[in-house]
Every structure is written in C-alpha cells, then in structure tokens.
Amino acid sequence: MAEPIRIVVTGAAGQIAYSLLYMIARGEVFGKDQPLILHLLDIPQAVGVLEGVVMELADCALPLLREVIPTTDPVVAFKDVSAAFLVGAMPRRDGMERKDLLSANVKIFKAQGQALDKYAKKDVKVLVVGNPANTNALICSHYAPSIPKENFTAMTRLDQNRATAQIAAKLSVPIDAVKNVIIWGNHSSTQFPDPKHATVVVNGQSKSVWDAINDKDFLQGKFVEIVQKRGAAVIAARKLSSAMSAAKAACDHMHDWYNGTKPGEYVSMGVVSDGSYGAPKDVIFSFPVEIVNKQWKIVQGLTVDEFGKSKLDITGKELLEEKSEAMAVCSAE
Ligand code: NAI
Numbered sequence: 001m002a003e004p005i006r007i008v009v010t011g012a013a014g015q016i017a018y019s020l021l022y023m024i025a026r027g028e029v030f031g032k033d034q035p036l037i038l039h040l041l042d043i044p045q046a047v048g049v050l051e052g053v054v055m056e057l058a059d060c061a062l063p064l065l066r067e068v069i070p071t072t073d074p075v076v077a078f079k080d081v082s083a084a085f086l087v088g089a090m091p092r093r094d095g096m097e098r099k100d101l102l103s104a105n106v107k108i109f110k111a112q113g114q115a116l117d118k119y120a121k122k123d124v125k126v127l128v129v130g131n132p133a134n135t136n137a138l139i140c141s142h143y144a145p146s147i148p149k150e151n152f153t154a155m156t157r158l159d160q161n162r163a164t165a166q167i168a169a170k171l172s173v174p175i176d177a178v179k180n181v182i183i184w185g186n187h188s189s190t191q192f193p194d195p196k197h198a199t200v201v202v203n204g205q206s207k208s209v210w211d212a213i214n215d216k217d218f219l220q221g222k223f224v225e226i227v228q229k230r231g232a233a234v235i236a237a238r239k240l241s242s243a244m245s246a247a248k249a250a251c252d253h254m255h256d257w258y259n260g261t262k263p264g265e266y267v268s269m270g271v272v273s274d275g276s277y278g279a280p281k282d283v284i285f286s287f288p289v290e291i292v293n294k295q296w297k298i299v300q301g302l303t304v305d306e307f308g309k310s311k312l313d314i315t316g317k318e319l320l321e322e323k324s325e326a327m328a329v330c331s332a333e
Helices: 015-025 044-057 074-078 098-119 134-142 155-172 209-213 214-226 228-236 245-258 306-332
Strands: 005-010 037-039 065-071 085-086 124-128 152-154 183-184 190-196 199-202 205-208 267-272 282-291 295-298
Touching: 005 015, 005 065, 005 205, 015 037, 015 044, 015 134, 015 245, 037 228, 044 065, 065 074, 074 098, 074 205, 085 098, 085 134, 085 245, 098 205, 098 306, 124 134, 124 199, 124 214, 124 245, 134 152, 134 267, 134 282, 134 306, 152 282, 155 183, 155 190, 155 199, 155 209, 155 214, 155 228, 183 282, 183 306, 190 306, 205 209, 209 214, 214 228, 245 282, 245 295, 267 295, 282 306
Parallel strands: 005 037, 005 085, 037 065, 085 124, 124 152
Antiparallel strands: 152 267, 183 190, 199 205, 267 282, 282 295
16 A cells, blocks of 8 residues: 555535545545545634544444644645645724735735745645635745646636536436536636536437526526525525535545546646736636646637626736735735
C-alpha cells in the first residue's frame, strides 16, 4: 500500500465537514488504496464539537484512515499537507455589512495562505469552499507566493451538480446522461449556469441539451434562476445551508482534479483567470476545465452568444469589485 498522504479540512466542526470527512476517509476522493492522515482545523470555540467528530471518525472504523489530528493551530493543520479543503469561513450574521464580512474573511484566508506557504507541500491542491469562495481563494493565493497560482481553486461544482440535476429531471434521464453544463463566474447569485454546450444521451444517442429541451425561455430564464437561487431555497427549507450536497461537490471537485476528466468532458472550477472568454484577468473565475495529469486547462473555443456574454460581464464585474474591496482590506492591514 502507498504511504499515507496528509489532507487538511478547515471548519472541521461544521456541517459541511460532517459529511465531507466521512466521504474523504472512505477513499472516495484519493482512491481506495490511498491511506490518509486527516488534519482537522477549527477555532477554539469549536474544540468540544471537534472532539466529538474525532470520536465518530474513530467509530467509523475506516481502514484507510491512519490518523486524525484535530487542532486550532494553522501550523499543525497545514504541515506537509497534499490537499486542503478550506471550508471554514466567517458566516454572514444579521445586520453584518458586506464589508465587515469581507474583512473578516480576508483575515482568515490571509493567515491560512501564509501557513500554506510556509508549511504545506509545494504542490498542495487547495479547494476553497467557504464563502465568498472565489475571492477567499484569491486572497489565500496572494499570501502563498511560493505555491503556483494554479493550485488555488474555488468550488462551483455544487452549482454544476445542481444545474445538471435540473436538466436530468426536466428530460427524465439519469443524471450521468447529462454532461458539460458550464458554470461561469462567481459562486454567487451572479453566476451563469450555461446549458448551451451540454449534451444528453437519449436512447443511446448523444444530442444537445438545448435541442432536447427546445425551450429558450426556460433555458435562459427559469433554469438560470433556479440554479442561482438553489442555495437560498435549501436554506429556506432546512433552515441551514446546503451541507451534504456541498460535501459531495467538494469531493467531486478534488476527485476530478486528482484523477482527470474523461476525453470530451469538462467540469467547472473557479480558477485564476487568464482573460479567456473576455473574463477579467487575475480573479478566480469559474470556467469549464479539462484536467490531465492533475493540471487543469480552460476549455477554449466554445461559442458564447450575446446573452451569455452579458451574463459573463455581470459576474466578472462582481468579482472585480470583490477583489478591489478585499485588496483594500489587505493593504490596510
Ligand atoms: P458551519 O457554520 O456549519 O461551519 C463552519 C465551521 O468553520 C465552524 O465549525 C467554524 O467554527 C469554523 N471556522 C470559522 N472560522 C474558522 C477559521 N478561521 N479556521 C478554521 N475554522 C473556522 O458552516 P458550513 O455549513 O459547514 O459552511 C461552511 C462554508 O461553506 C460557509 O462559508 C458557506 O457559506 C460555504 N458554502 C459554500 C458552498 C459552495 O458551493 N462554494 C456551498 C455551501 C456552503
């Protein structure tokens, strides 16, 4: 068997981590032959809950799980890790200004970026889940200059999974019949779920989702809105934000980053923008990517119509605004 690899999960006492830790420790991300040492980071107020999580992980009796290290110290948390799931973040509380939220998160992701820079493996793969995920990933990367920018990503896979599920339900096909739905931009309500290049297999034949649904008003209207507002709908129903589905999406994201995408298929990830498709450069923008040998590449040459361009523009502007607000906090520090 391989040597164990070290994986850190932050926000380890929270709701997403409660599902995520089990999925990782079962081998669903790094493989059924890859032993793991899990580093669990949370804040001092959460230590009691964290102890309970450690007990439950032990009680799961999982053969791949060699050690669990709960900690409130980023030095311990990030030491020699090969992959980082940055789930913990400052949540928005009632009456909290957007600026205060951003500023609290800049502090968290600055400290974690610095710790990654100093203590993690140089090829560490970082997935930021905690919101605002795209801008948190940007800040984290900014404070970890010795790690390639390509190694910092933000999660839009939950949005992709939600969009795929909506299309599969609409066409009454199994979920894996639908491929290549794209999420562009920010993981926020300005994201653009784009079904233009998606395909579906019906009766053994692959065809365009656009043609199969054949309802432009739905695909440019209700569908986009459902996906953009799905997180809010789950909160309204559960009184808590998406957790099981967010954990599954985090596993899918990291799994595909490690194992690659199939030929002709792509997935959406928030990655550092090179300006492709007119997106602003040097923000973490969600693009369709293909992955080979653990390296992602933005899929090129897809057509984006005027409607799509206007949507990309809105979400790109929001990311630029978030970036300049976050950078203002950084320089004021
Ligand atoms: P939660 O509130 O249940 O758990 C968050 C945990 O993070 C808590 O245990 C808290 O103590 C911890 N934490 C706070 N600051 C920390 C720090 N500096 N270092 C380490 N741990 C810290 O929240 P939940 O439901 O698990 O969600 C976590 C984050 O994921 C939220 O920001 C949420 O908005 C975001 N999210 C992102 C999604 C995406 O698609 N990108 C989807 C769903 C949620």
